[in-house]
Amino acid sequence: MRFMVIVKADKNSEAGVLPDKKILGDMGKFNEELVKAGVMLAGEGLQPSSKGARVRFDGAKRTVIDGPFAESKELVAGFWLWQVKSKEEAIEWLKRAPFGGGTEVELRQVFESEDFGAEFTPELREQEERIRRQIGAKR
Amino acid sequence: MAVAVPETNRAIDAVWRIESARLIAGLARMVGDVALAEDLAQDALVVALERWRESGVPENPGAWLMATAKRRAIDLLRRRKRLDRKHEELGREMDERQERAAPDLDAAIDDPVGDDLLGLVFLACHPVLSTEARVALTLRLLGGLTTEEIARAFLVPEATVAQRIVRAKRTLAEAHVPFEIPRGADLTVRLSSVLEVIYLVFNEGYSATAGDDWLRPELCEDALRLGRILAGLMPEEPEVHGLVALMEIQASRSRARVGPSGEPVLLFDQNRAMWDQLLIRRGLKALERAEGLCRTAGGALGPYTLQAAIAACHARARTPEETDWERIVALYDALGQLTPSPIVELNRAVAVGMAFGPEAGLEIVDTLVAEPALGNYHLLPSVRGDLLIKLGRVEEARKELLHAASLTRNKRERKLLMDRAAALG
Numbered sequence: 436m437r438f439m440v441i442v443k444a445d446k447n448s449e450a451g452v453l454p455d456k457k458i459l460g461d462m463g464k465f466n467e468e469l470v471k472a473g474v475m476l477a478g479e480g481l482q483p484s485s486k487g488a489r490v491r492f493d494g495a496k497r498t499v500i501d502g503p504f505a506e507s508k509e510l511v512a513g514f515w516l517w518q519v520k521s522k523e524e525a526i527e528w529l530k531r532a533p534f535g536g537g538t539e540v541e542l543r544q545v546f547e548s549e550d551f552g553a554e555f556t557p558e559l560r561e562q563e564e565r566i567r568r569q570i571g572a573k574r
Numbered sequence: 575m576a577v578a579v580p581e582t583n584r585a586i587d588a589v590w591r592i593e594s595a596r597l598i599a600g601l602a603r604m605v606g607d608v609a610l611a612e613d614l615a616q617d618a619l620v621v622a623l624e625r626w627r628e629s630g631v632p633e634n635p636g637a638w639l640m641a642t643a644k645r646r647a648i649d650l651l652r653r654r655k656r657l658d659r660k661h662e663e664l665g666r667e668m669d670e671r672q673e674r675a676a677p678d679l680d681a682a683i684d685d686p687v688g689d690d691l692l693g694l695v696f697l698a699c700h701p702v703l704s705t706e707a708r709v710a711l712t713l714r715l716l717g718g719l720t721t722e723e724i725a726r727a728f729l730v731p732e733a734t735v736a737q738r739i740v741r742a743k744r745t746l747a748e749a750h751v752p753f754e755i756p757r758g759a760d761l762t763v764r765l766s767s768v769l770e771v772i773y774l775v776f777n778e779g780y781s782a783t784a785g786d787d788w789l790r791p792e793l794c795e796d797a798l799r800l801g802r803i804l805a806g807l808m809p810e811e812p813e814v815h816g817l818v819a820l821m822e823i824q825a826s827r828s829r830a831r832v833g834p835s836g837e838p839v840l841l842f843d844q845n846r847a848m849w850d851q852l853l854i855r856r857g858l859k860a861l862e863r864a865e866g867l868c869r870t871a872g873g874a875l876g877p878y879t880l881q882a883a884i885a886a887c888h889a890r891a892r893t894p895e896e897t898d899w900e901r902i903v904a905l906y907d908a909l910g911q912l913t914p915s916p917i918v919e920l921n922r923a924v925a926v927g928m929a930f931g932p933e934a935g936l937e938i939v940d941t942l943v944a945e946p947a948l949g950n951y952h953l954l955p956s957v958r959g960d961l962l963i964k965l966g967r968v969e970e971a972r973k974e975l976l977h978a979a980s981l982t983r984n985k986r987e988r989k990l991l992m993d994r995a996a997a998l999g
Binding site: 436470471473474477520524526527528530547 | 589802
């Protein structure tokens, strides 16, 4: 199973202040451990929300809102995608991450195709088959 | 491991999954007996978790566990009075080193760990063991799977797996298999055994040969994880990256390979939008790495890298029509020369059929019909049936598809083949 590990923004990340050498070094080491254990699928740090934007959907209307966004605790500053055997394993790995100072990091399980079972409605299935037919027709 | 609370049990499993391979590897090198190493590692884990419940998890749990387990190993060796002078020296040295290095265990265990782990990989995949034993031992010792998990994955009774593992450890002990990393020409042979075991696990997950399901994704994940670990341990070996590339790219299609009611969907009928682009990217990157290492060494591409390159041709094509069949034919030519086999030849026939027309493909398949090794292989009549359909020879095609259906042991696959035969009207 896969977990997304979501690291929230703080004042520093929102101000575009890069972590100091020590933290970067520790993080590098931690990432290396994850790679060596075959756990790490992907991981990225995100630029401050001042460089981002939001699109609001309202009926047919689309409104673009430019960053920065105020609620820094709700913002995402980075993420990992991990492949693990259980939620407990993901937690165990996360406990080893070199964070400090009241940071809270969130773990969320990624949907896998088998999770969709019942949610894979007839409409979706039909859409699937339509796409498949289109591909077939092109052949 | 007797711990009452299931919650804690799961936490123990998690720590075990993360730490067990390194622990067992370090201990096996020290005591020269993998069964004893595993026992010691489990003991240490139980001790650790009791201690940690009171004092909290130490900063480097891996190092803590290793130190505890090694101390117990020395105690045990002493108690058993099997201590010759060498052991005593080793014990004293260990004690001293640990006392000296206590604040800096981190650095002390940092480097040799990789080598220990690699030693354990080669031990678990040693040619003295049967293939089944290698698979079970590798999943147990390196994948950190329980015997129950292995049994479930391979649809055999737990007792069978447990017995297989016990017997494998005994065989290793009796054959006095040394704990080492093979070198030179030996390395090539031994490495191919390791790669074979990992790919076998992957394939069992990817196209289950028995049972009701067509895919057992957990086994694919276990194999991928083992492959990625190995790539970290042997970064200069092109075939390790080749195997990882092959598995990543194949795994990228898992979602698209199973239809809404669990039936298999074949490559050309798959909705390519469902292919996992992350895994494709990872696979292509690993392939690049493998090809680059081959170029630098001036060597030819190995069998896994060639297969990965073939898989990559499909992964790069956004629609089936975009597939570079001529390149695939060329890659199969190379693969056939390197590892001649009727199965490679059958695959080449499919590619030739796509690149140069069904007639050319059928010509190759027909040379394989008399091949005894393919006598019970359902894909031979299945491929032949496909080519016959394209040539408009419907009656012969139906016979081949039904024949294929009678040969497969997988229920889902059988139904697919029967359906296709029925659809021919």
